[in-house]
Every structure is written in C-alpha cells, then in structure tokens.
Amino acid sequence: MEEILKISKLSVEYRSGDTVAKAVNGLNMTLYKGQAMGLVGESGAGKTTTALSVMGLLPDKIGYVTGGDIEYKGQSLLKMKEKELNTIRGGKISMVFANPLSSLNPVFTVGHQITMVLRQHGHMTEKEAHAQAAKFLQMVGIPEYRMDDYPHQFSGGMRQRVGIAAALVCSPEILIADEPTTALDVTIQAQILELMKDLQKTMDSSLLMITHNLGIIAELCQTVAIMYGGEIVEYGSVREVFEHPMHWYTIGLLNAVPKLTGKRERLASIPGNVANAQMLPEGCKFHPRCGHCTKVCQTKQPEMICVNENHYVQCWEHGGNL
Template identity: 50%
Template sequence: MKEAEKLLTINDLTVEFTSDREIIQAVNHVSLEIYKGETLGLVGETGAGKTTIAKSILRILPKPQGRTKSGSIIFDGADLLSISEHEMRKIRGNKISMIFQDPMSALNPVVSVGKQISEAIMLHQKLSKKETKELAIKMLEMVGIPGARYDEYPHQFSGGMKQRVIIAMALACRPELLLADEPTTALDVTIQAQVLEMMAKLKEELKTSMLLITHDLGIVAETCDKVAVIYAGEIIEYAGVEEIFDNPVHPYTLGLFGSLPSADGDKEKRLKPINGMMPNPARLPGGCKFAERCPHASEECRSNEIELADTGEGHLVRCMKCSLVKEAR
C-alpha cells in the first residue's frame, strides 16, 4: 500500500465558523493524506470537526457561516480550495462523493429514490435518459434493493434501505474518493454490519478510496487502514490501524479505548469515561487542547503549542508527555 499513489493531500487546513459575534475554530491546521484504495478513519467525539473536514473537501460548508481560512486540499494535482465553482461541481458526486450521517434526512422526501440516483448520474455522465435509468436501477440492485422500487419515495423505505439508496447514489459515478460521514451511526446494529459489509465489498469492486468518519472504534478496526484521531479540531494521533490499536500513545486515544466495554475481560472492571468536556471551540485554550482532561498534564502542556511529532514508523502524536504516558500505561 505504501508505494501507492497519493489521491488526496490535505495541508494545514483551518476552518472557521462565524456565529453571532463569536468565531468558532472548528478545524485547526489539519494535514492528512489518503492513498489510492486506502481507507482512512477519522475518529473523534461529536463536535471535534470530523464532518467539517469532509465538507471542506467538497466545499459544501454551510454558507455564509463556514469558511476555510487557510490550507490546501490537493486532489488529482489541483487545489480544491482554489479551483472555480464550475470545476468543483464536476468533482462533486463524480470523483468525490459523500455519504451522510442521517439517512432519514439525507434524501429529498418529495423526489423518488430512483430519480435522486439518476440526478447524480445525469450530472456527470453523458447518457441517454433510458441508459441513466438503467444504470440507476443497476445501482439500486447493487445495494440490494429491487430495481422495481425505482419510483418509490423515501418515506416508503426503512432507515437501512435509505442508507443503501444513499450509498447507491454516492457510488453511481464510481468516485475515486468516498467521504463516509458516520454511515452507520443512525442504524441499528444488525443493519450496521450489513451496510458496512456491503460498503467494503463495493469499495473493493470499484477500487474507491475512503475517508470514514466515525466514533465507533469497532468499525475502525474492521474497515480502516489508517486512523487519525481528532480532538477539538486538531489531529492528535495519526497512525496505521494496527499500530494505533496495539500501541496508542496520546492520553485521549488511550481514554477512547478505556471507555470501550469488553465482553471477555474482567466483569468487575468498570468503564473508564474521559472526565470533563471538550473545550469550547469558540475559546480554545493555548497549548495542548486536551490538557484540561489529561491525567498527565503539567504547566508546560498548557503554555507551549505542541507539534505533531513522529514517534517512529510514521506514528504521529501531538503530546509532549509521550514517554510518560507510555510508562503509565
């Protein structure tokens, strides 16, 4: 995988939201890379800025509140943040497409599901009406929905089925990169497994790269090649999936694993929640953003800006107490 080509490179991305009189720093100096065929997991709690990163890639941040303040997003040799809106439209839904978090609200309730898939196809492929419909039906069947349901409306589908429709829509133009924003969060567990399995299969068939946004570490372990852990808009740990599971370094990542229940372990052992709350993104503290909740934090954590440092073999961590944390573990 290492020799593979880079598909997407995000450099120093900073995104701000303006609300009333406050400036909310949603994403701060995030850099990441996705190689062809690879799945990168973006892990973090609600409000950490995961979805904002995905929306910045497609430039569909809510206007006029959200804007990318600095950085670049290089895809296929072009900076997505500086190309024209017209060029961007050709990429959206075609080379990069997105699966949204909540299937209940991501489909237009007054347009038939078939037409919604056809819309994506028609925008990017020069096909006749008949061919478009045929392809849309093929996509529906690919995600396990009978083609005869082409003319049905979203309210006639269950949540899991709607998510399948959304996946069919996202994959209709065989995108090179799929941004999956918590694709299974809104589904119940049995359906989650089905949807994930189907996504993995389709990804294999279409050789699509994927940015998988989730807070479910189980899903990460199953589907991702690499993981970036996001906290308060910053990447705090970035490594291969096995490395991060075997060898987590950042206290926050450790905390995430500590708050997972285990079935085989000691029943007496209680879950360890991470105490405290994420800092208000409108008033981020200086220094380490996690210092407030960190058992190892000291004065120097709060006063110095901490760089993302390589602890060896491409395992990046934003913590100055790495060695201390490792010992404590």
C-alpha cells in the same frame, strides 16, 4: 502509493454575530488511492466540518475556510472554478451522510434521484442512466421495482442503502462516509458496513470513514486519525495506533470501549468536556483533561512527531522541540 486527497494546515471557523467557533485548526491529513482511513473523535472534534470543507458544503455565510488547502490529485479544491468543482464534488468525491433523509429529496423517486446524479456526472442518456441506477440499487439490495418509490416509502436501513448507491453510482475515487450507520440497528449496521467494504474494494476507491465507533474502524480501515479540538493528535496504521496508543486522548478513547469478555469493570471515561471551539485552550488542546499534563503542555502546542513510518503523535510526552 498515489496521494489522492491532501489536506494541509486546514482551518475552518463558524461565525455568527460576535461568536467565532474554531472548528478545525491547522489540520493535516493525506488519503491515498484505495486506502480506507478512519477519522475518530468525540462529538464536536471537527470531523464533520472537515468532511463538509472537502465537499464544499460548509453552511453559507456561517462556515469559512480561514487557512490551508485541500488538494485532490494535486489540484486545490479551494482555488478551483465552480464548474470544475462541480464535476469533482459528487462525481469524483462523494459523501454518505448520517441521516439519508437530509440528503435525499422527498419530492423525487429514488430512481429519479440516482439517475439525475448520473446524468449530471456520467454524461449518459436517460436510458443508460436508468439501467445503471437500477444496477447500483440492486447491488445494495434494493430491487428495480422500488425505483419508482419515494424516500419516505423506505425503511431507515433501505434509505441508507439508497444513499450509498447514490454516492457510489459515479464510481467516485473518494467516498466520505459520515457516521453512515449510527441511525441503524446493529444487524443492518453490519450489512451496510460489509457492503461498503465490498464496494470500496471492487472499485478501488479511497474511503474516509467518520465514526465514534472504534470497532468499525478496526473492521474497515487500514489507517486511523484521531481528532481532538480540530486537529489530528495521533495518526497511523490501525494496528499500531490501537495496539500501542501514545496520545493520552487515544488511550482514553480506547479505554472507554466496553469489553464483552473478562471481569466486569467500571467503564473508564475521559474526565472533563470536549474542547470548546469558541474558547480553545493555549498549548496542547487536550491539556485541561490530561492527567499527565506538564507546564509546557499548558503553553506550547506540541508538533507531530514521527514514532515510526506507521505511527505519528502530537504529545509533549513523546518529544518535540522545546
């Protein structure tokens, strides 16, 4: 399989005054062509920061990549010149945000905004770009006559579909979707996910789906990466990780999912709070919340262990070099 996006030992910090938040800490992740990968973790795990780093959208003078690299088809995005980067970001790699109002410009019609993306990345004439924009809006269920409407004239679900059309219109090789359906009700959510699944398959693009929702991952993705404290703590095929979770954090996340059938039981939760990026613990970052923590977990960071070719875990309980 062709490696399309490779993140190696990525570290990202947010700095404000004397405060430093270590949001991403030596993260490794590889996305292959045509693959759909889920990135899961509690709020504050560093998922959005990872996505923003790939897109070059970390907040200016606050967010800094402090280590590691992000490669698109073997080329470092972090070392690339601005002009070259602009053709990749938005063209070859694009992103759907949780709140489409923040990514759509309120003063331009949606048709104009999508046409602009195409003019910038697709090297088309105005007429060609208009036709292509109409085609993509139609694909996401927005009729052509709505092209002259402004974002505020659409419902939340429609806006999200416009956001998806804008992200897909240049046929990106990588689509990053950050909680694309959290703001929508479940029926619209299902429609949008189905749409993304179809479009991703038709275009053979790779998908990085960021979500809290494990059901979405099971539905859409072949592989899943579990993130905690700015690191991937478990990774593998969705089947392997969901059926045989090995990290106590993954086990906790899976146990916290409500079940629709069987005896009604109290929902399990993971004790304690998510790791504070301003005060990360020594050793395994999950150890203060882990009921199986030993001495080594408190002092030494475990390495990622290969359980089999479809499953990797970073937990002392499953081995590592002491």
